[in-house]
Amino acid sequence: MSAPAALRNPVTVVRPTRATVLGGLLGGAATTSGIALTATSGWLVVRASERPVILTLLAAIVAVRAFGMARPYFRYLERLVSHDAALAELADRRVAVFSALVPLTPARLGRRSRSAVLTGVVEDLTDVVEAQVRVTVPLVSGALAGLGAAALTAWFAPTLGLVVAALLVVLALGCVVAWHAESTSRDALLAARAEVARVGDLVARQAGELKAIGAERDALRALGAAHATWRAAVARQSRGRALVAALLPLGTAAATVAAALLVDPATVGAPVAALLVLVPVAVGEALAPLVDTMRALARAQGSSARLTALLDQEPAVHDPAGPTTSSAQHPEHVDGCSEPRATGGAPVVRLEAVTASWTGERTALAPTDLALRPDRHVAVVGPNGSGKSTLLAVLARALDVTGGRHTRDGVDVRGLPLATARADIAVVDDEPHVFAGSLAANLRLARPDADDDALRHALALAGLGPWLTELPDGLDTRLGTGGRGVSGGERTRLGIARAVLAERAVVLLDEPTAHLDDATATAVLDDVLGATRERAVVLVSHRPEALNRFDHVLDLGAHPSSRPDQE
């Protein structure tokens, strides 16, 4: 395993390895066989037309057949070797990228739609690794076959070797143009695609709301505008591709005519002359696909840049225990608590004039005070941008404070190892992830030693009792990708069941009902408050209804000093 090497930079685009070079050599043999097949066929036919004794043709006949069979054979070997190399590479880099993501989770993954960011990471990594097969291998094999063809023609007739070499230069130029066109058009195209996806998603999801206010025309106009931008970006990209597609036949034409004019059948013989005239066409056709590899290269470079930008970030929280040992440690209570714990071992969490920032530049949470005692239920409300999610991130130890004091039982949390600080806290966000696997496995990740009764109890508390009895295989029912679908309300309740099962003393809920309809939202909220009666709860909500059911309402918008700095 070359994991240590991969760890150094998991996102380098092209890094030839022994396997990819071997793949390139095999690919070169396959491409050369293809060129040789055309050339020797030409030689055979011309030599045959001179009506020699059949025996003298035998060698050529054998050669034609051998090249015909060698091409698929070498191509098969090349594909096996290069794909295996790519998959090995993918395995190494996945481990490296996953490890690199852990300390950045969740605060450095963007504040919205983290699962989309994470899906993007998986796709970008695949692009980068695919470039190994789709760039390195064809480049090596193309260079090998092209130079081989040039050398062979030069051996028969040096001037024709130069002609083939000139054709190779044209091909290389085509590659450069293709790469440049792809690289320069890629960003605009991706942005245009993203905008089309955003508008399409919005209209698909909000069709009813848009119809309610008679905004169908506006919606379709917005879609039309997004499509127009996208159309322009694709047109720009296709101009580059079309330029290259037009360049290659012209290069082949020039090289073939030059070969026909320069070759002298009297010195090399008619059959070889035919062979030499056919070589440029064969080279042009065999190497034209190289241009496509430049698309893969440009794409992988874009993906690599995005991955690097994401993975190069500093973690948003400092871990005094060091990043490598943090989760290996078992959470223990730190000695020297100055404020004794109340019932149930739940910590007393205090924020005093705490401020926080995601970027370090713009303050996302203005000075805020909060005292969180066990069994206290706090609702956090306020307009968008007032710092609700930021406050929750601070409480979850996902984000360090930039000012003020954040203490746990009187101890500054920055002194606690992250694993310890997080061990008391469960976070239920607006899109709890359901893993592909059994229901039991989905719950046990919160507490691996829980028995089935504990799982059932947690599900019942989260309001999933009736749902469980309807499941065909009970706790063994497979959920997630490839398994049973889970509705938005069930998903949120599963998140709550995890929190209850893990016996976390503090439960933080970030808009758990944001994607639910009103009736479901009310029912889920009932179950949340019921299931967490003995715990400290902080709930961020856009819905001001049912606020009377909380012990305390923290309105971040009411506080004049808590308005975020506007730029």
Next chain:
Amino acid sequence: MRPFDPRLLAVAPAARRPVVAVAVVGVLQGLATVATAFALAALVVAVVDGTPVGAPAGWLVALLGTRSALGWAAERSAARAGVEVTAALRRALLEHWLRVPAERRPDPDRGATLAGQGVATVEPYAARFLPALVAGAVVPVLALGALVWVDPVSALVVALTLPLLPAFAALIGAATRDETQRRWRALSSLAGHFTDVVRGLPTLVGYGRAERQVEVVAEVSGAHRRATMRTLRLAFLSSAALELLASISVAIVAVTVGLRLTHGTLDLGTGLLAILLAPEAYWPIRRVGAEFHAAADGAEAVADALDELAAGPAGRTTPAGTPAAEALGVRLRGVHYSYPGASIPVLRGLDLDAGPGLTVLTGPSGAGKSTVLELAAGLRTPSAGTVTAGHAHLVTQRPFLPAGTVRDALRLGNDAPDADLWAALRRVGLEGFVAALPAALDTPLGDEGVGFSAGQRARVALARATLSTAPVLLVDEPTAHLDGPGAEIVHELLSELAERRAVLVVTHRPELVARAHRHVGLEPRAVGATA
């Protein structure tokens, strides 16, 4: 799965021209390819015979020049077809969903996935697979036709071996189908594992399980590599077998040509032409196969979208309200409504009249108040009974505000000038607040701009409603998020609007009930009573 469904061109007329352009360019490229073989053969014969190369070289340059132009056109038309087919299909889907009532829309997640990732896979299908399909259909036929004309013997060899390719592919496919499917299933679950754990990373980190997953990722990636290689070996082997078959066929043509040349039964030009044309008959077929695997998702998305568009009789797309679009009011007669999939109806035989003036609708949670508004707005169709309503504007409990500026939010559904926007804001008591924003109407809303509270959002939605010209205004709990003075402004506004329009409001505020001309009380799952 169908490689090409002609219904696509019927539902997406904008896709017709680009698809035809791709087909025309594909046919011309096929003709040019075959013609190039003639010119190249003539050039080689001229070189070998020592005759002047001027004429064949001129032809070759002209033809390759044509291919250069066609190559340009092919790239451009393929890219355009990719965009136009995808855009037309997405637009058709979204137009359809904006037209039909809620019962006939898929659930939001499925709809968004189909219009998003689903339709996006149509682009490579249209831009890469369709041109390959045209080439696969045209070039072999042209090459074979040319061969029949110049050298029937070689044509016979090609005609006998060519059908072996699809036959062989089908045989290999049939022999390995079960094995391949079993492996693909195993493979997709292994391949999905990494995506799954990465997407669940926030949860894993939250419960301190992330670092333990590193080993699992390494293990599963290793298993994925081994399983993929087993599957790929089979796939590569079958494509190598097909390529071998094609290569051997070309070699047979070359060798028979060679033998006939030595016997003097064939001239050099014809022989050369035969060996140049023979490969052209084989490769496009293999390319269609290769591209089809890449475009299979796109073909599937096309089928899904077409099914979605074809679902239900077209006659029902008209919402119940439009026949009387000019009517000033809402009239429900014997209306039953059940949510799709629900066994108990939420409304049973409801009669309701809301003419000009202010009508309030009250009732406990779950009685179907919002459903009545959605029926009146034509967003839902009754299970039984009739709904007659004028063109309506509905302000829901969670009104939609787009990501954009305050002006964008207000002008959704109308083209009002700024003066009217300010007047509307004044009527809901937000004029001062918006005027004090850093860029007034141009201030962006949301994460990157100013945050609006739930009450402010409700008032923006009401301001937007005043800008609508619809004769019927439906409002769902307008003051749920407002305090006393705020609610008073809204109540005043609704009374004012009711002077010229039919206003139907769902509310629980006695102050508003007191202002109403009519009061309809809904009981939980019971027949409505008019008071």
